[in-house]
Amino acid sequence: MTESSISLMELMPDEARDLLSLSGADLVRHIGLDVIRGVVYDVLTGRNLRDSTEMLTRRRLTLLNASLVTLFLRGVNLSADFIEQLPDLAATTLQQKRLRKAERWLAQWMLGLTDKAFQNVLRDKPETLDAYKERYIAICEEAITNCESDYGALSGHLELSSGAKAELNWMFFVYLLAAAGAQTLAIRGSEKSTYGKLFERLVLGSLLSILGFEMVSSEQPERLERVFWLSSRGERRESDATLLYEAGKGVRFDIGFIGRGNPEISLDKVSRFERELQLGRSRWYMATIILVDRIGRGSRIARLAQEIGGTIIQMSMGYWPQQVVQVLHREIGFKHELLTMDEGQIAAYLKSRLQEVPLQDFI
Numbered sequence: 001m002t003e004s005s006i007s008l009m010e011l012m013p014d015e016a017r018d019l020l021s022l023s024g025a026d027l028v029r030h031i032g033l034d035v036i037r038g039v040v041y042d043v044l045t046g047r048n049l050r051d052s053t054e055m056l057t058r059r060r061l062t063l064l065n066a067s068l069v070t071l072f073l074r075g076v077n078l079s080a081d082f083i084e085q086l087p088d089l090a091a092t093t094l095q096q097k098r099l100r101k102a103e104r105w106l107a108q109w110m111l112g113l114t115d116k117a118f119q120n121v122l123r124d125k126p127e128t129l130d131a132y133k134e135r136y137i138a139i140c141e142e143a144i145t146n147c148e149s150d151y152g153a154l155s156g157h158l159e160l161s162s163g164a165k166a167e168l169n170w171m172f173f174v175y176l177l178a179a180a181g182a183q184t185l186a187i188r189g190s191e192k193s194t195y196g197k198l199f200e201r202l203v204l205g206s207l208l209s210i211l212g213f214e215m216v217s218s219e220q221p222e223r224l225e226r227v228f229w230l231s232s233r234g235e236r237r238e239s240d241a242t243l244l245y246e247a248g249k250g251v252r253f254d255i256g257f258i259g260r261g262n263p264e265i266s267l268d269k270v271s272r273f274e275r276e277l278q279l280g281r282s283r284w285y286m287a288t289i290i291l292v293d294r295i296g297r298g299s300r301i302a303r304l305a306q307e308i309g310g311t312i313i314q315m316s317m318g319y320w321p322q323q324v325v326q327v328l329h330r331e332i333g334f335k336h337e338l339l340t341m342d343e344g345q346i347a348a349y350l351k352s353r354l355q356e357v358p359l360q361d362f363i
Contacts, residue, residue, distance in 0.1 A: 020105055
């Protein structure tokens with residue numbers, strides 16, 4: 001088998017190719033709007049986003065792991081020396097120009113790499129791939145020798161009902177497991193970012209819709225009362241959502257699914273918010289609400305937020321949307337039935353109202 005005779009992507013099962021790289025919109029289409037709505041509800045009632053999306057990530061990883069096994073079997077079925085040539089095939093692929101993300105990822109995994117490792121280890125220089133490839137092969141050969149010495153020879157075979165099969169040995173498993181490990185790191189890192197960005201919009205958009213505000217697409221809307229927009233860029237920095245209540249009164253929101261370890265990151269961003277917003281000839285007083293997953297014990301963030309005129313709300317607290325309403329009431333005089341609702345009624349209320357929220361508008 002020559003390096004140019006086959007494409008790694010061609011060995012990948014068709015149904016798995018779409019799983020290699022998914023945007024937020026792709027994830028919604030793949031997972032389904034009902035599941036997405038369930039995750040939004042979980043977050044609105046205090047559950048951690050990572051906890052709610054973990055099973056979605058595990059499902060994707062399981063399917064991709066199975067697809068890697070299929071890829072290896074198909075490759076060996078085409079050429080007996082496929083495993084030996086795999087590092088050369090991957091390096092040749094990565095040295096091509098204008099690779100699609102899925103093709104790049106798949107080739108990187110065959111060398112135990114991720115995008116981040118490519119940046120840090122190879123410093124984004126494709127010309128260093130050959131040297132890395134040789135070191136990678138040497139390490140794998142050393143590992144294979146150690147496995148044979150410590151555990152004995154490995155034998156057997158795998159076979160798909162389609163007819164693709166391979167004789168098993170330590171070389172097969174060392175390269176397969178290295179690829180699966182790199183794949184896991186890449187997918188988890190990608191989903192953390194993708195889910196975070198996606199659900200920041202979905203959670204904020206859903207919450208403000210439930211509170212009776214209408215989303216507008218422009219930062220210069222025709223209506224200036226009871227409207228909001230997402231991810232607006234002001235004069236100094238980007239806010240995740242901007243709400244206009246009535247003449248001269250509004251709120252900027254910043255949301256981050258940041259744990260107790262480093263919530264100050266969110267505060268650092270919000271500290272650059274301006275207290276006023278210019279819309280046409282009018283200036284608006286802007287309150288600030290900062291939403292984080294939770295705050296560590298002894299954290300300074302709540303006190304520091306007060307110093308910059310902002311309010312921190314923990315999404316890990318039960319029924320935190322009621323706290324948002326309470327802050328809106330205090331800062332801009334907003335009134336809503338959630339303000340004095342009994343805690344035992346809030347979950348059912350949010351679930352019912354969430355069914356009416358146009359989630360697709362926030363993606």
